[in-house]
Amino acid sequence: MPTIRNGLAVLALADARLPNGGHVHSGGVEQAAASGLVTTVEDLREFLYGRLRSAGFTSAVFAAAATHAAANGEVDWLVLDAELDARTPSPAQREASRAQGRGLVRAGRAAWPSPALDTLVAVTGRPHHPLVLGVLAAAAGTEPWAAALVAGYQSVSGPSSAAVRLLGLDPFAANAVLVDLSGELDRLADTAAALAHLPPGDLPAPGSPALDLLAEAHHHHHREEVRLFAS
Amino acid sequence: MPPDGHHPHGHRHPVSFDPTVTDHDRHEPTPLPGRPFRLGIGGPVGSGKTALTAALCRALGPDVNLAVVTNDIYTTEDADFLRAAGVLDPDRVEAVQTGACPHTAIRDDITANLDAAERLQERHPDLELIIIESGGDNLTAVFSRGLADRQIFVVDVAGGDKVPRKGGPGVTTADLLVINKVDLAEHVGADMTVMVADAHRMRGDRPVTTQSLTRTPDAPDVAGWVRQQLAVPLGV
Ligand SMILES: Nc1nc2c(ncn2[C@@H]2O[C@H](COP(=O)(O)OP(=O)(O)OP(=O)(O)O)[C@@H](O)[C@H]2O)c(=O)[nH]1
Ligand SMILES: [Mg+2]
Numbered sequence: 001m002p003t004i005r006n007g008l009a010v011l012a013l014a015d016a017r018l019p020n021g022g023h024v025h026s027g028g029v030e031q032a033a034a035s036g037l038v039t040t041v042e043d044l045r046e047f048l049y050g051r052l053r054s055a056g057f058t059s060a061v062f063a064a065a066a067t068h069a070a071a072n073g074e075v076d077w078l079v080l081d082a083e084l085d086a087r088t089p090s091p092a093q094r095e096a097s098r099a100q101g102r103g104l105v106r107a108g109r110a111a112w113p114s115p116a117l118d119t120l121v122a123v124t125g126r127p128h129h130p131l132v133l134g135v136l137a138a139a140a141g142t143e144p145w146a147a148a149l150v151a152g153y154q155s156v157s158g159p160s161s162a163a164v165r166l167l168g169l170d171p172f173a174a175n176a177v178l179v180d181l182s183g184e185l186d187r188l189a190d191t192a193a194a195l196a197h198l199p200p201g202d203l204p205a206p207g208s209p210a211l212d213l214l215a216e217a218h219h220h221h222h223r224e225e226v227r228l229f230a231s
Numbered sequence: 232m233p234p235d236g237h238h239p240h241g242h243r244h245p246v247s248f249d250p251t252v253t254d255h256d257r258h259e260p261t262p263l264p265g266r267p268f269r270l271g272i273g274g275p276v277g278s279g280k281t282a283l284t285a286a287l288c289r290a291l292g293p294d295v296n297l298a299v300v301t302n303d304i305y306t307t308e309d310a311d312f313l314r315a316a317g318v319l320d321p322d323r324v325e326a327v328q329t330g331a332c333p334h335t336a337i338r339d340d341i342t343a344n345l346d347a348a349e350r351l352q353e354r355h356p357d358l359e360l361i362i363i364e365s366g367g368d369n370l371t372a373v374f375s376r377g378l379a380d381r382q383i384f385v386v387d388v389a390g391g392d393k394v395p396r397k398g399g400p401g402v403t404t405a406d407l408l409v410i411n412k413v414d415l416a417e418h419v420g421a422d423m424t425v426m427v428a429d430a431h432r433m434r435g436d437r438p439v440t441t442q443s444l445t446r447t448p449d450a451p452d453v454a455g456w457v458r459q460q461l462a463v464p465l466g467v
Contacts, residue, residue: 017339017340018340019339019340019341019342020340020342021340021342021343021346022340023330023332023335023336023340024327024328024329024330024336024342024343025330026330099346102346103342103343103346106342106345107342162330162331165330165331165332166331227328228328228329228330228331229328229330229331230327230328230330230343
């Protein structure tokens with residue numbers, strides 16, 4: 001495991017208090033709770049594990065690739081952005097990712113401005129969240145591994161806190177379930193960092209049909225019904 | 232003075248954390264030139280925020296180019312009400328989801344609200360005023376100065392005449408405190424004299440207005456105050 005450079009930036013990027021709009025997204029938990037798929041802490045454990053290994057891994061891989069690309073120049077941001085589109089079959093999830101990307105751009109411009117961030121935004125318009133995260137990590141002087149770690153962590157930390165708010169779960173139990181994913185998150189960051197140099201088209205593409213369906217159901221049902229979260 | 236209290240000539244001015252001190256906010260907003268004035272309307276659940284927003288749309292709409300962002304805790308109830316009330320073009324209303332945390336969306340992480348304000352600006356480039364109604368919340372919920380240039384806190388008589396003296400940043404620091412539903416005072420045994428005196432005591436020289444939207448549906452006092460705020464350039 002590498003030594004983390006500029007640990008404060010890494011901690012700040014992973015902090016739920018980072019004002020990037022993340023708190024209005026549940027990562028599928030709102031829909032899963034509404035359909036009775038997640039009602040207990042044990043359900044949450046399974047949900048988070050699945051989310052980390054699928055959506056979290058994709059996010060980590062692209063965050064690491066973006067850090068690598070920003071640090072080494074020579075990158076076609078449009079291609080990297082489009083490759084992540086191709087790995088996100090649900091339009092609702094693509095929208096949620098771009099909305100969070102926009103929020104992170106706003107926070108990042110104030111805290112970690114860089115020419116790479118300006119280029120990413122100029123080229124893609126509304127970049128995906130992991131790409132912004134990766135570029136900010138590079139601007140903060142840290143490594144692809146750390147960007148992957150943050151991306152993986154965020155793929156489960158936000159949903160876990162959404163579950164606490166939506167279901168009134170015991171926050172200590174929910175936190176313990178989250179922290180149990182530690183080994184899995186390390187492995188995921190190791191793998192993502194090892195692949196960060198690959199051409200965008202060769203990056204892994206794990207599927208998560210259940211999350212795709214939950215995101216779409218959330219988008220459709222909650223147009224008419226109660227909706228606390230944007231995704 | 233920069234927000235961290237550092238003075239150009241090398242020393243620091245202490246900031247008081249005494250909650251009873253009602254100094255004016257020293258951190259004046261510095262809006263970008265050309266962007267609309269953003270007015271926050273906050274206050275507890277049911278105090279009359281949406282009714283006041285609708286009243287301001289009626290009173291100011293004819294000569295001020297305005298739009299509204301609502302922060303519904305649940306559904307898009309407030310946005311739907313405003314659209315149905317016919318006080319504003321439906322495409323001048325944006326609703327944001329607050330992730331079950333209405334105070335977070337107006338204070339700690341204002342991203343969703345800034346996004347909504349920007350969407351309104353893109354659709355209506357000449358907007359002069361964006362009213363942001365917070366979700367009904369507790370007495371500590373105030374707008375970030377990064378989101379609202381000025382803010383109104385609405386409490387109502389039906390909640391009891393104790394509310395102003397309970398204090399909290401909403402009551403003590405808002406730019407205008409509105410005590411709404413004075414028509415209900417006699418029904419709930421609220422003493423208006425006590426309520427207004429407490430409000431002034433908690434707020435020092437900051438303004439307090441009483442109103443009943445059933446008696447004066449166009450909220451003339453508040454509309455007049457908003458016009459005054461619009462006339463003063465921001466950041467001075
Ligand atoms: N009697 C009386 N009723 C009022 C007055 N102002 C508002 N109301 C009523 O109070 C109720 C709540 O008003 P809203 O404007 O929806 O309150 P709100 O603060 O927006 O509520 P939330 O957004 O749910 O927190 C509505 O039924 C209004 O018609 C008033 O001055 N007098
Ligand atoms: Mg309302």
